[in-house]
Amino acid sequence: PAGEPTKPHETPPLTRHTPQQESQVSSIFSRDYASELPTAVRGEGVYLYDADGKAYLDGMGSAGVVGIGHGRTEIYQALAAAGDKVPFAYSAQFTTPWQEEFGKSILSVAPKGIESVYFVSGGSEANETALKLARQYHLERGDTQRQKIISRWQSYHGVTIATLSLSGRTSWRAPYTPYMLPVIHIAPPYEYRCAYCKDKGGCTLDCADELERAINLEGPETVSAFFAETIVGTTASGLVPRPDYYKRIREICDRYGILFVADEVLAGYGRTGRPFAIQDWDVVPDMITCGKAIGSGYAPLGAVLINDKITNFFRESRKRFVHGFTYSGHPTSCFIGQQVFNIMSKEGLFTRAAEIGKHLHARLNALQQRHACIGEVRGRGLYGGVEFVADRATRAPFPAEMNFTSRLVSGMKERGVIIGGGVPGANFGQGGDHIQITPPFIVSEAEIDILVDALDDTIGAIA
Numbered sequence: 001p002a003g004e005p006t007k008p009h010e011t012p013p014l015t016r017h018t019p020q021q022e023s024q025v026s027s028i029f030s031r032d033y034a035s036e037l038p039t040a041v042r043g044e045g046v047y048l049y050d051a052d053g054k055a056y057l058d059g060m061g062s063a064g065v066v067g068i069g070h071g072r073t074e075i076y077q078a079l080a081a082a083g084d085k086v087p088f089a090y091s092a093q094f095t096t097p098w099q100e101e102f103g104k105s106i107l108s109v110a111p112k113g114i115e116s117v118y119f120v121s122g123g124s125e126a127n128e129t130a131l132k133l134a135r136q137y138h139l140e141r142g143d144t145q146r147q148k149i150i151s152r153w154q155s156y157h158g159v160t161i162a163t164l165s166l167s168g169r170t171s172w173r174a175p176y177t178p179y180m181l182p183v184i185h186i187a188p189p190y191e192y193r194c195a196y197c198k199d200k201g202g203c204t205l206d207c208a209d210e211l212e213r214a215i216n217l218e219g220p221e222t223v224s225a226f227f228a229e230t231i232v233g234t235t236a237s238g239l240v241p242r243p244d245y246y247k248r249i250r251e252i253c254d255r256y257g258i259l260f261v262a263d264e265v266l267a268g269y270g271r272t273g274r275p276f277a278i279q280d281w282d283v284v285p286d287m288i289t290c291g292k293a294i295g296s297g298y299a300p301l302g303a304v305l306i307n308d309k310i311t312n313f314f315r316e317s318r319k320r321f322v323h324g325f326t327y328s329g330h331p332t333s334c335f336i337g338q339q340v341f342n343i344m345s346k347e348g349l350f351t352r353a354a355e356i357g358k359h360l361h362a363r364l365n366a367l368q369q370r371h372a373c374i375g376e377v378r379g380r381g382l383y384g385g386v387e388f389v390a391d392r393a394t395r396a397p398f399p400a401e402m403n404f405t406s407r408l409v410s411g412m413k414e415r416g417v418i419i420g421g422g423v424p425g426a427n428f429g430q431g432g433d434h435i436q437i438t439p440p441f442i443v444s445e446a447e448i449d450i451l452v453d454a455l456d457d458t459i460g461a462i463a
């Protein structure tokens, strides 16, 4: 979502400048009217070009989607060569070689214990699917009371009503309060602003233990699943939990028979230097939801990776998961997913972010020494997050009216660099302005330097 209200229930009006030409699309969605947006006409590597020939370094990887880089024409050449061998066939009636091949591929890099995959068209669909699959799994096993879902504040799981209900960004939920499902939210692992560890002189993992308290309050026999972004993205820019956090979460879920769903729509598929971010915690979730980089922007694609316990239950009991989008397992999307997978494998892009990400983080950490308004640099691999503060000692954020992020993001765009941004006050006033740097996995050190130099310059100009 692009429009970011500064306060719940309040949407800032879109100011119309002088559009050169009236656009018929997107005009109510974007921060600017579509007529005022540049028209992207070409992409190559980490760059996008507009109709006037201006180049933009895509430091956000187009919302964390583009992993293999723009303009990989070999993808479309492969599709043209396959031609009419990639028909559309409805997934309730047929499987296709494209779905089967890509299914095998994606499972080959998934954590051990992940056994099957269900393809959809994006991240929201993947989370919606996981939510329903969790419920059906319990129902079919006779555990009919298990219906409650627990997730975390400062999280983003999608735009549909169910996935927005999972999400914990209050300003995006507020207009739809009457439609929100009764999902229970607990604290995210947000060490920089943790209410628990403030007076304890260090992290005590109380935020993970809050899950157990919530389960006991609700009644363990009534809880179906716990959803968490492995690394919190959009709503807080790169919250990386402690090394023992997910072990604790896994233990708690196992103790009470609750399914653990890791949302890796943004953090997964190479972003952190591993095929899946959760592999750094050596924990296997019951389901992993993915999207974005698995299609790398060349096709709309999402997936739910499902563990052996759930898969085998459905297989052995011959139960059917009553679900299915018209485009589930779309053959062309799966074919393109396989081409993206081939490029990722051949060019070492599932792990490259671990190495090149060191340069990004070294440069961002150095930037923190230069600008007092940088409160924290965080993230992992090619996920860089920066949080800004008015006062480093108290960690007080800038007032929302200052529009710090918007000015930063626009200033960067004027300098030809695209980054993502989040505003303060979006979560009960918790958290400050923050930016998200998620370039394609092929980014070079020199391109990271261009990005961070532009950031240095823009912060200097507005701070």
Ligand code: PLP
Binding pocket: 063, 121, 122, 123, 124, 125, 127, 156, 157, 158, 159, 229, 233, 234, 263, 264, 265, 266, 267, 291, 292
């Ligand atoms: N989950 C996470 C962690 C995301 O970052 C996003 C999108 O930004 C989604 C889910 C929703 O994915 P989509 O926009 O493809 O529906």
